[in-house]
Amino acid sequence: MAVLQFREALRAAMVEEMERDENIFLIGEEVAEYNGAYKVSEGMLDRFGAGRVIDTPISESGFAGLGVGAAMAGLRPVVEFMTFNFSFVAFDQLVNNAAKIRYMSGGQYAVPIVFRGPNGAAGQLAATHNTAVESLYSYFPGLKVVAPSNPDDAKGLLKSAIRDDDPVIFLESESMYGLKGEVSDAADYLIPLGKARIAREGADVTLVAHQKSYWRALEAADRLAEDGYEAEVIDPRTIRPLDIDAIAASVRKTNRLVVVDESNPFASFSSEVACQVQERLFDWLDAPVLRVTAKDTPAPYAKNLIEYYMPRAEDIVAAAKKALYAR
Amino acid sequence: MAGETRKQARQPVAEGKAQGNGISAVSQNGHADATAEDGASEAFVEYPAGAYTHEELGLSGDDARAMYRNMLLQRRFEERAAQMYGKQKIGGFLHLYIGQEAVSTGSAYAMEIGKDSAITAYRDHGLGLALGMTSNECMAELFGKVGGSSRGKGGSMHYFKKELNFYGGHGIVGGHIAVGAGIAFAHKYKGDGGVCLTYFGDGAVGQGSFHEAMNLAALYETPCVFVIENNEYAMGTATHRAFAQPDFYRYADSYGMPSALASGMDIFSVYKAMSDHIAMARNNRPSILEVRTYRYRGHSMSDPANYRTREELDARKEQDPIVRLKGYLLERELASNEDLDAVDAEIKQEVMDSVTFSEESPAPAISEIYEQVYAQTDYPFLTD
Numbered sequence: 001m002a003v004l005q006f007r008e009a010l011r012a013a014m015v016e017e018m019e020r021d022e023n024i025f026l027i028g029e030e031v032a033e034y035n036g037a038y039k040v041s042e043g044m045l046d047r048f049g050a051g052r053v054i055d056t057p058i059s060e061s062g063f064a065g066l067g068v069g070a071a072m073a074g075l076r077p078v079v080e081f082m083t084f085n086f087s088f089v090a091f092d093q094l095v096n097n098a099a100k101i102r103y104m105s106g107g108q109y110a111v112p113i114v115f116r117g118p119n120g121a122a123g124q125l126a127a128t129h130n131t132a133v134e135s136l137y138s139y140f141p142g143l144k145v146v147a148p149s150n151p152d153d154a155k156g157l158l159k160s161a162i163r164d165d166d167p168v169i170f171l172e173s174e175s176m177y178g179l180k181g182e183v184s185d186a187a188d189y190l191i192p193l194g195k196a197r198i199a200r201e202g203a204d205v206t207l208v209a210h211q212k213s214y215w216r217a218l219e220a221a222d223r224l225a226e227d228g229y230e231a232e233v234i235d236p237r238t239i240r241p242l243d244i245d246a247i248a249a250s251v252r253k254t255n256r257l258v259v260v261d262e263s264n265p266f267a268s269f270s271s272e273v274a275c276q277v278q279e280r281l282f283d284w285l286d287a288p289v290l291r292v293t294a295k296d297t298p299a300p301y302a303k304n305l306i307e308y309y310m311p312r313a314e315d316i317v318a319a320a321k322k323a324l325y326a327r
Numbered sequence: 328m329a330g331e332t333r334k335q336a337r338q339p340v341a342e343g344k345a346q347g348n349g350i351s352a353v354s355q356n357g358h359a360d361a362t363a364e365d366g367a368s369e370a371f372v373e374y375p376a377g378a379y380t381h382e383e384l385g386l387s388g389d390d391a392r393a394m395y396r397n398m399l400l401q402r403r404f405e406e407r408a409a410q411m412y413g414k415q416k417i418g419g420f421l422h423l424y425i426g427q428e429a430v431s432t433g434s435a436y437a438m439e440i441g442k443d444s445a446i447t448a449y450r451d452h453g454l455g456l457a458l459g460m461t462s463n464e465c466m467a468e469l470f471g472k473v474g475g476s477s478r479g480k481g482g483s484m485h486y487f488k489k490e491l492n493f494y495g496g497h498g499i500v501g502g503h504i505a506v507g508a509g510i511a512f513a514h515k516y517k518g519d520g521g522v523c524l525t526y527f528g529d530g531a532v533g534q535g536s537f538h539e540a541m542n543l544a545a546l547y548e549t550p551c552v553f554v555i556e557n558n559e560y561a562m563g564t565a566t567h568r569a570f571a572q573p574d575f576y577r578y579a580d581s582y583g584m585p586s587a588l589a590s591g592m593d594i595f596s597v598y599k600a601m602s603d604h605i606a607m608a609r610n611n612r613p614s615i616l617e618v619r620t621y622r623y624r625g626h627s628m629s630d631p632a633n634y635r636t637r638e639e640l641d642a643r644k645e646q647d648p649i650v651r652l653k654g655y656l657l658e659r660e661l662a663s664n665e666d667l668d669a670v671d672a673e674i675k676q677e678v679m680d681s682v683t684f685s686e687e688s689p690a691p692a693i694s695e696i697y698e699q700v701y702a703q704t705d706y707p708f709l710t711d
C-alpha cells in the first residue's frame with residue numbers, strides 16, 4: 001500500500017493503462033504542456049510524448065466528438081474536461097453520440113471512451129461553475145457514470161473505466177485532488193464498475209453518499225454515534241449501473257434511508273434511489289426515504305450562501321434523526 | 328501529430344517593425360500587407376499604436392484626461408482586489424484585466440453608453456468600471472455582499488448592470504458570443520439605433536459558438552462588433568499552439584465581414600478602431616475587431632504563469648497603455664505631474680472607500696438563495 005493523493009492515483013491509473021495499451025491516449029485542455037489544470041496529468045507529456053498526451057484549444061464539442069470518432073475507429077481515448085461544467089458545450093457528443101451509437105448501429109460500433117474531470121462545487125465559483133452532473137448524465141441509457149470518493153477507488157475504478165467497452169463519465173472533484181489515502185499496489189488493480197462499498201457498518205439508518213458528500217456522511221455518522229445511533233454508510237462509487245442490491249440489503253437491515261447528493265434534487269440521483277427503494281422495499285421502510293441535496297436553485301456566489309446551499313454534515317444528521325424519529 | 332506544438336510560422340516577417348506596440352505596421356503574425364503569403368486576398372484595416380493624436384480623433388483635453396482616469400481606476404481597483412483576495416475577503420476565481428485597460432476604456436468612449444450594449448467574458452471588472460459601474464458595487468460583489476451589483480450572487484465572473492446595458496460577465500468560454508449577436512439582433516428588431524459590443528478572448532475563437540455566431544450575425548446583418556481581445560494566451564496556451572490559423576481578424580473573410588487589427592496598448596488606436604466599427608454596426612454591418620493586448624497577471628490568482636518568460640512580460644509592460652497615455656498628457660502639456668498624482672490619490676481613496684463599503688455591507692440573508700430563480704417568487708418549493 002502506498003499513500004497517494006487522489007490526483008496521483010488517477011495519474012497512476014492512466015499511466016499504467018497507457019503503458020499496457022498503446023491505443024489509449026489522453027486529450028484535453030492544458031493536459032500536456034501545463035501538466036493539467038489540476039496537475040492530474042503532471043509528467044505524462046514527458047513520459048508519453050505529444051502524440052499521446054494532447055493539448056486542445058477550448059473546443060469541447062470538437063475534442064469530445066473527436067474522441068467519439070477515434071473510439072469508434074478502435075482507439076481508447078481518455079478525454080479530460082477541465083471541469084464537467086464545460087462538458088455542456090459538448091452535450092450532443094456525449095448524449096447523442098457516445099451514449100447511443102452502440103444501440104443505433106445494432107451493435108456494430110462500440111464507443112470505448114472515458115470522459116473525466118472534476119464535477120460539482122468547489123467553493124465560491126457561482127452558478128455556471130458549480131453543477132454536479134451525475135444525475136444528468138446517468139439519465140442517459142448507454143452512458144456509465146462513476147464517482148469515486150477516495151484515491152484507492154479512484155485508481156481501481158479508472159483502470160476499469162478505461163478498459164470498459166462503453167462510454168464512461170468519470171467524475172472527480174477539484175477539492176478532493178489533494179486528498180491522500182492508501183492505494184493498493186496490486187499489479188493490476190481493478191475495481192469493477194457497478195459495485196458499491198460499505199464504508200461503515202451500522203444497524204440504525206443507512207446513509208448513501210458519494211464523492212464529497214461521502215465525507216460529509218462519515219462526519220455525520222460520527223456525530224450520530226455520539227448520540228447512540230449507528231449509521232451504515234454506503235458509497236455507491238458507480239452511479240450507473242447502480243448497485244441497488246447493496247443499498248437494498250442495507251435498508252433491509254436498518255429500515256431507514258437517507259440519500260446525500262450534491263446534485264439539485266429534482267429528477268436526480270437521490271430521487272432515483274428513493275424511488276427504487278420504495279418500489280422494492282416499501283414494507284421494509286420504517287420512515288420515508290429522506291434526501292439531503294444541493295438546494296433547488298442555481299448556486300450562489302456569496303460565501304455564507306454557498307456554504308448553506310451544499311449538503312452539510314449537520315443537514316445529514318438532522319435528516320437521519322428525522323428518519324429515526326429521534327428527538 | 329495532433330498534440331505537437333503548432334507552427335510558429337506566422338512570426339513577424341519584418342522583425343524590426345514588430346516592436347513597440349501590441350501591433351506594428353505589420354500584423355504580429357506576419358502579414359505585411361493585404362495579401363497573405365498564400366495569396367488569399369483579404370481587406371482589413373490596421374490601427375497601430377502611436378498613429379493618432381487626440382485632436383485628430385476629435386477628442387478634447389478633458390476627454391483625454393477622463394480616459395486616463397478611467398483606465399487608472401480599473402488598474403487600482405484590481406490591484407486592491409488582488410490584495411483582498413490574498414486576505415480571503417474574496418473567494419472563488421479572480422481574473423485580473425491588468426494590462427488590457429485601453430480596450431475597455433477606448434471602447435467605452437467610442438460607444439453611446441445607455442444606448443449601445445456590451446457583453447464580455449469572466450475577465451469583466453475592467454469593462455464594468457469603464458462603462459460606469461461604481462467601485463462600491465464592483466468591490467462588494469467580489470466580497471459577496473448585498474451592496475454588490477448582483478447582491479453577491481454572481482461574484483467576480485458575473486458582473487451585470489442593466490442601466491448601462493451591460494449584459495454581463497460570463498464564465499463559460501464562448502457561450503456569450505452568440506448572446507451578443509442576439510442582443511444586437513434585438514437592437515435592430517426594435518430599431519433603437521443601438522449596437523452591441525461583444526468582447527471575448529483569443530481562446531474563445533476555438534469554440535463553435537464563435538463561428539456559429541459570426542455566421543448568424545453576418546447573415547442577419549446584426550449591429551454587432553465582435554471584439555477579440557487577443558492577449559496571446561488562453562490560460563497556459565499560447566495562441567499559436569491552439570490555432571492552425573492564429574490571425575483572428577482573418578476569420579472575418581469566411582463570414583463576409585469586414586475586420587481590423589488594432590493595438591490594445593494605445594487607447595487612441597482602440598478608440599479610433601472602435602469608433603469606425605461602431606459606425607459600421609450602426610449600418611447593420613457586423614464586423615470583427617481583433618485587438619492585440621496583453622495580461623500582466625496570471626490567468627487567475629492561482630496561475631504562476633510559468634509558460635512565459637520574465638523577459639516577455641517585462642517587454643510588454645514597457646508598452647503599458649496607462650504609462651503611454653500619461654507620457655502623452657505630459658508631453659502635450661494636457662496635464663502636469665501634480666495633476667496626475669492628484670488623480671491617482673483620488674482614485675486610490677475611491678477604491679479604499681469601496682473596500683470599507685464592502686466590509687460594512689451585510690452578507691445576503693440565507694433566504695436570498697431562493698430569490699431570483701423565477702419571475703414568480705411564491706412557488707412553494709422555493710424554500711428549505
Ligand SMILES: Cc1ncc(C[n+]2csc(CCOP(=O)(O)OP(=O)(O)O)c2C)c(N)n1
Nearest residue numbers: 086450498499500528529530531560561562
Ligand atoms: C467552455 C469552457 N471551457 C473551459 C473553460 C476554462 N477556462 C476559463 S478561462 C479559459 C481561457 C480563456 O482564454 P481567453 O479566451 O483567451 O481569455 P483570457 O483569459 O485570455 O481573457 C479557460 C480554458 C471555461 N470557462 N469554459
Ligand SMILES: [Mg+2]
Nearest residue numbers: 528529560561
Ligand atoms: Mg487570451
